[in-house]
Amino acid sequence: MSNFAERIIVWQQQHGRHNLPWQDAGAYGIWLSEIMLQQTQVSTVIPYYLRFMATFPDIGSLANASEERVLALWSGLGYYARGRNLHRAAKIIADQYQGVFPRLYEQILELPGIGRSTAAAICALAYFERRAILDGNVKRVLSRYCGFSGWSGEYLNLLWLQAEALLPNHDIACYTQALMDMGATLCKRSKPACSACPVQQSCHAFLTGRIAELPTPRPRKSIPVKDCHFLLLLHGDDILLEKRPEMGIWGGLWCMPQFDDMQALESWCAGLDMGSHLDKHGKSCFKQYPSFIHTFTHFKWDITPVIRLVNRKPKPTQKTEHIWMNILDAEKSAIPTPVRKLLQHLN
DNA sequence: AAGACGGGGTC
DNA sequence: GACCCAGTCTT
Numbered sequence: 001m002s003n004f005a006e007r008i009i010v011w012q013q014q015h016g017r018h019n020l021p022w023q024d025a026g027a028y029g030i031w032l033s034e035i036m037l038q039q040t041q042v043s044t045v046i047p048y049y050l051r052f053m054a055t056f057p058d059i060g061s062l063a064n065a066s067e068e069r070v071l072a073l074w075s076g077l078g079y080y081a082r083g084r085n086l087h088r089a090a091k092i093i094a095d096q097y098q099g100v101f102p103r104l105y106e107q108i109l110e111l112p113g114i115g116r117s118t119a120a121a122i123c124a125l126a127y128f129e130r131r132a133i134l135d136g137n138v139k140r141v142l143s144r145y146c147g148f149s150g151w152s153g154e155y156l157n158l159l160w161l162q163a164e165a166l167l168p169n170h171d172i173a174c175y176t177q178a179l180m181d182m183g184a185t186l187c188k189r190s191k192p193a194c195s196a197c198p199v200q201q202s203c204h205a206f207l208t209g210r211i212a213e214l215p216t217p218r219p220r221k222s223i224p225v226k227d228c229h230f231l232l233l234l235h236g237d238d239i240l241l242e243k244r245p246e247m248g249i250w251g252g253l254w255c256m257p258q259f260d261d262m263q264a265l266e267s268w269c270a271g272l273d274m275g276s277h278l279d280k281h282g283k284s285c286f287k288q289y290p291s292f293i294h295t296f297t298h299f300k301w302d303i304t305p306v307i308r309l310v311n312r313k314p315k316p317t318q319k320t321e322h323i324w325m326n327i328l329d330a331e332k333s334a335i336p337t338p339v340r341k342l343l344q345h346l347n
Numbered sequence: 348a349a350g351a352c353g354g355g356g357t358c
Numbered sequence: 359g360a361c362c363c364a365g366t367c368t369t
Contacts, residue, residue, distance in 0.1 A: 037364035078353025115366050135364045180364055
């Protein structure tokens with residue numbers, strides 16, 4: 001038994017977080033929380049988690065829901081493939097496991113959206129199995145504690161080995177939560193509270209003065225800015241939305257028709273039965289609004305909203321699905337954050 | 348092995 | 359504005 005584990009288990013009992021809504025929620029709640037917590041912080045997740053559990057209190061109700069309703073509850077969280085995978089996994093559990101969350105690590109790992117770390121977290125927290133996790137928090141804690149630098153695959157392999165070597169033989173759920181809570185509240189990326197750390201005395205980075213440089217930040221590439229135009233086609237209180245393809249940005253979500261430039265937007269409109277784009281004064285019916293920037297992981301979008309009021313509702317005949325929706329209803333639908341902002345602006 | 352995939356928080 | 363965060367999936 002490592003001294004490391006003993007110390008952080010004691011720390012967890014005294015200083016860890018014990019009131020998170022998914023603690024003692026069973027495998028389903030722990031699974032849901034772990035998926036939401038991928039790349040997303042606790043304070044952001046909590047309201048989403050509570051709403052989700054209130055709407056889908058068990059795996060069966062989640063499996064029976066439409067993907068539409070699941071994504072609507074996920075709207076604003078980002079990484080929407082997580083929501084789609086969660087829904088797919090719920091259907092698999094309903095079909096293959098009678099709606100009961102599987103008990104074995106190998107079965108859990110097979111489910112869509114669950115990788116090595118999440119499967120281990122569920123097994124440790126829900127089933128008290130002795131398994132190592134390695135998420136962003138644990139990577140930071142162990143990189144510092146062990147003094148590992150780098151970002152390569154070999155570095156990750158070493159961290160996994162250490163994560164397994166340091167596991168205790170008891171209190172595995174407490175230990176797992178301790179690693180996450182320490183990373184979130186003590187061993188932060190900047191200005192970590194080393195003076196309050198239970199393993200300061202044996203932390204390699206602390207003892208060698210390398211806290212600030214570990215873990216090694218991965219080299220960032222400069223991200224490109226792309227222009228695009230959103231068409232806000234309005235008929236009274238109704239707006240035309242289209243369903244985005246499953247793969248790619250905002251997969252499966254509803255969004256205004258999007259174009260690379262004004263010319264593509266106008267020629268698309270020309271194919272629809274909405275009359276001339278010139279009014280009786282010979283001026284364009286398209287009204288451009290100030291653009292705004294939306295940042296993704298790997299590029300930025302400079303979005304120009306273009307409003308066009310129409311007297312009738314043209315029906316696009318593309319392969320992609322379109323729908324005319326009341327603006328207030330649209331705000332409750334499966335839409336990404338910039339679309340939500342635009343809709344709220346219309347009110 | 349590297350790139351794709353969101354959004355909010357922090358400094 | 360740059361950087362970070364309870365990763366997984368695709369290519």
